[in-house]
Amino acid sequence: xxxxxxxxxxxxxxxxxxxxxxxxxxxxxxxxxxxxxxxxxxxxxxxxxxxxxxxxxxxxxxxxxxxxxxxxxxxxxxxxxxxxxxxxxxxxxxxxxxxxxxxxxxxxxxxxxxxxxxxxxxxxxxxxxxxxxxxxxxxxxxxxxxxxxxxxxxxxxxxxxxxxxxxxxxxxxxxxxxxxxxxxxxxxxxxxxxxxxxxxxxxxxxxxxxxxxxxxxxxxxxxxxxxxxxxxxxxxxxxxxxxxxxxxxxxxxxxxxxxxxxxxxxxxxxxxxxxxxxxxxxxxxxxxxxxxxxx
Amino acid sequence: xxxxxxxxxxxxxxxxxxxxxxxxxxxxxxxxxxxxxxxxxxxxxxxxxxxxxxxxxxxxxxxxxxxxxxxxxxxxxxxxxxxxxxxxxxxxxxxxxxxxxxxxxxxxxxxxxxxxxxxxxxxxxxxxxxxxxxxxxxxxxxxxxxxxxxxxxxxxxxxxxxxxxxxxxxxxxxxxxxxxxxxxxxxxxxxxxxxxxxxxxxxxxxxxxxxxxxxxxxxxxxxxxxxxxxxxxxxxxxxxxxxxxxxxxxxxxxxxxxxxxxxxxxxxxxxxxxxxxxxxxxxxxxxxxxxxxxxxxxxxxxxxxxxxxxxxxxxxxxxxxxxxxxxxxxxxxxxxxxxxxxxxxxxxxxxxxxxxxxxxxxxxxxxxxxxxxxxxxxxxxxxxxxxxxxxxxxxxxxxxxxxxxxxxxxxxxxxxxxxxxxxxxxxxxxxxxxx
Numbered sequence: 001x002x003x004x005x006x007x008x009x010x011x012x013x014x015x016x017x018x019x020x021x022x023x024x025x026x027x028x029x030x031x032x033x034x035x036x037x038x039x040x041x042x043x044x045x046x047x048x049x050x051x052x053x054x055x056x057x058x059x060x061x062x063x064x065x066x067x068x069x070x071x072x073x074x075x076x077x078x079x080x081x082x083x084x085x086x087x088x089x090x091x092x093x094x095x096x097x098x099x100x101x102x103x104x105x106x107x108x109x110x111x112x113x114x115x116x117x118x119x120x121x122x123x124x125x126x127x128x129x130x131x132x133x134x135x136x137x138x139x140x141x142x143x144x145x146x147x148x149x150x151x152x153x154x155x156x157x158x159x160x161x162x163x164x165x166x167x168x169x170x171x172x173x174x175x176x177x178x179x180x181x182x183x184x185x186x187x188x189x190x191x192x193x194x195x196x197x198x199x200x201x202x203x204x205x206x207x208x209x210x211x212x213x214x215x216x217x218x219x220x221x222x223x224x225x226x227x228x229x230x231x232x233x234x235x236x237x238x239x240x241x242x243x244x245x246x247x248x249x250x251x252x253x254x255x256x257x258x259x260x261x262x263x264x265x266x267x268x269x270x271x272x273x274x275x276x277x278x279x280x281x282x283x284x285x286x287x288x289x290x291x292x293x294x295x
Numbered sequence: 296x297x298x299x300x301x302x303x304x305x306x307x308x309x310x311x312x313x314x315x316x317x318x319x320x321x322x323x324x325x326x327x328x329x330x331x332x333x334x335x336x337x338x339x340x341x342x343x344x345x346x347x348x349x350x351x352x353x354x355x356x357x358x359x360x361x362x363x364x365x366x367x368x369x370x371x372x373x374x375x376x377x378x379x380x381x382x383x384x385x386x387x388x389x390x391x392x393x394x395x396x397x398x399x400x401x402x403x404x405x406x407x408x409x410x411x412x413x414x415x416x417x418x419x420x421x422x423x424x425x426x427x428x429x430x431x432x433x434x435x436x437x438x439x440x441x442x443x444x445x446x447x448x449x450x451x452x453x454x455x456x457x458x459x460x461x462x463x464x465x466x467x468x469x470x471x472x473x474x475x476x477x478x479x480x481x482x483x484x485x486x487x488x489x490x491x492x493x494x495x496x497x498x499x500x501x502x503x504x505x506x507x508x509x510x511x512x513x514x515x516x517x518x519x520x521x522x523x524x525x526x527x528x529x530x531x532x533x534x535x536x537x538x539x540x541x542x543x544x545x546x547x548x549x550x551x552x553x554x555x556x557x558x559x560x561x562x563x564x565x566x567x568x569x570x571x572x573x574x575x576x577x578x579x580x581x582x583x584x585x586x587x588x589x590x591x592x593x594x595x596x597x598x599x600x601x602x603x604x605x606x607x608x609x610x611x612x613x614x615x616x617x618x619x620x621x622x623x624x625x626x627x628x629x630x631x632x633x634x635x636x637x638x639x640x641x642x643x644x645x646x647x648x649x650x651x652x653x654x655x656x657x658x659x660x661x662x663x664x665x666x667x668x669x670x671x672x673x674x675x676x677x678x679x680x681x682x683x684x685x686x687x688x689x690x691x692x693x694x695x696x697x698x699x700x701x702x703x704x705x706x707x708x709x710x711x712x713x714x715x716x717x718x719x720x721x722x723x724x725x726x727x728x729x730x
Contacts, residue, residue, distance in 0.1 A: 007602075
């Protein structure tokens with residue numbers, strides 16, 4: 001009696017085991033193809049030799065903001081960097097203009113936004129918009145490393161993006177260097193005793209910033225404490241975000257001609273700094289690593 | 296030989312502590328199973344590194360918010376089930392211990408919870424911190440819960456008086472009971488408070504963190520296979536005890552050596568990776584069919600060997616979580632924890648697996664799995680996917696699984712036999728008592 005009942009149980013179990021095996025095979029098939037495609041993708045990333053410079057303009061500026069800067073950069077090199085410009089519309093649509101020349105290993109990509117207003121809320125929105133653009137770019141060009149450049153609020157967008165979005169990519173994309181120019185980490189405050197919400201959020205989340213990154217923060221000054229728009233102290237506040245978190249954090253002060261806030265991207269000295277510290281290739285040759293802040 | 300083993304087995308099973316443990320585990324099985332299932336959903340289905348999440352391309356069609364809502368729900372469910380098993384265990388173990396000695400089991404139950412809470416309490420250094428060390432309640436440190444419950448039960452045994460269990464209880468009887476239990480309760484809580492004070496001092500001087508950190512360093516994932524085999528042996532032993540907590544080796548999925556292997560296979564067209572016998576990789580690929588201790592093999596062995604309806608129910612309830620490597624249901628249900636019969640296969644068989652795998656890699660029968668597989672990948676598929684679909688690896692994994700099931704069979708057989716014998720003896724004793 002007991003034995004008979006147990007056998008019925010055993011049959012039931014075996015039936016379930018057979019179903020499970022079929023289920024496992026059904027899982028194995030899509031898993032196999034998923035693995036193949038994700039490996040292929042990882043290979044493409046690994047083998048990619050492109051290392052773009054991605055630039056983000058500040059508030060009230062458009063994707064055309066860096067045209068002069070790129071022109072000045074290209075004047076000095078034989079291998080011209082191609083320029084791709086993206087604009088993220090408020091609807092989420094992304095438009096492209098310009099293009100990356102085939103074989104260009106170090107193109108310049110500018111990401112602008114239709115909503116280019118100032119303020120912490122807009123920066124959050126812009127970081128999100130930037131992320132969707134970055135996502136498209138990384139899928140399209142499959143670069144495994146890049147350099148970042150941000151003017152004014154562009155640097156804030158980079159910081160916010162690094163703290164909130166970069167972790168999605170860090171497995172296969174490395175951000176090598178970040179240069180911010182005149183970025184007001186503490187908005188218009190002249191002292192870190194008055195912390196803006198944005199600044200304290202940046203400091204709170206700093207541990208998410210990759211530790212192998214080199215950051216250069218450039219300050220322009222017209223008077224002794226401001227570039228005419230952004231107080232020097234607000235740019236200096238960046239050290240509370242980056243210092244002791246990233247591999248190298250360097251600040252530099254530029255004065256003299258074209259040191260006014262909106263002139264900074266056309267400042268000859270800053271162009272030199274970009275060539276020296278951000279670009280990998282100079283005159284078609286690999287940038288001498290000794291020229292860089294050791295990394 | 297067989298007879299002697301049966302006798303030893305019965306003797307071990309008759310130890311008071313083990314009897315309490317068996318009863319407690321059986322009672323807590325549903326909670327462990329719910330915890331196991333919710334972990335599967337949380338990790339394999341709705342986490343971004345999850346197996347189902349990836350192969351079903353959830354990220355393409357499921358809104359992020361929906362996935363994270365599901366993940367939150369199942370995280371909550373895991374926290375209150377698996378994350379609280381130690382607390383439940385203290386309660387149930389205290390109850391059964393008190394009952395075994397005919398003491399007031401309800402009061403013991405309460406005291407068990409209070410003692411456990413007291414032990415886990417940390418005096419907050421600033422106002423807003425959560426005052427409990429939650430990990431002490433978790434299933435990863437189950438043994439502590441069992442021990443606390445057992446000791447509380449013993450306190451009732453030594454200090455309390457026997458009670459008669461009545462079906463219907465009036466308030467006055469409860470009050471009488473309560474006054475008798477009050478002193479014991481106070482004493483136990485005071486004792487817990489003193490131990491807790493020591494813990495607090497230790498945590499104030501960061502002793503615990505330092506010890507914990509040095510253990511974690513051992514699991515960073517860069518060791519060769521033979522060191523890993525030793526460490527994993529120790530870890531599986533602790534897991535058998537119900538103490539998987541302090542040394543969680545499943546964590547190491549990324550290390551410099553793993554990355555070196557990965558970047559090698561991504562840029563070359565051969566399998567001569569720099570670290571062919573990397574411990575973590577081999578551990579993850581060949582050690583964990585159905586969670587640690589090769590629980591999938593155990594489950595299949597039980598399915599083949601068992602006759603009783605309860606055993607088959609156990610198998611059927613556990614198939615799904617075990618398939619996705621979540622084994623706490625089976626650990627409680629079989630039970631595996633503190634079960635002498637499963638000790639040898641549970642702890643040693645994985646080492647055998649690992650050595651066979653190292654041998655097969657050395658003879659170039661299979662490549663070293665270098666790709667990272669998603670969390671919750673069914674055990675037999677891990678090596679297959681980790682080698683980007685190498686068929687030999689799949690066949691080798693299935694062969695290993697068959698070997699493992701065969702090795703588990705005699706142990707399962709013996710365990711079932713002793714279990715039957717014990718039940719027969721218990722029944723006889725019951726009849727004797729009634730007569």
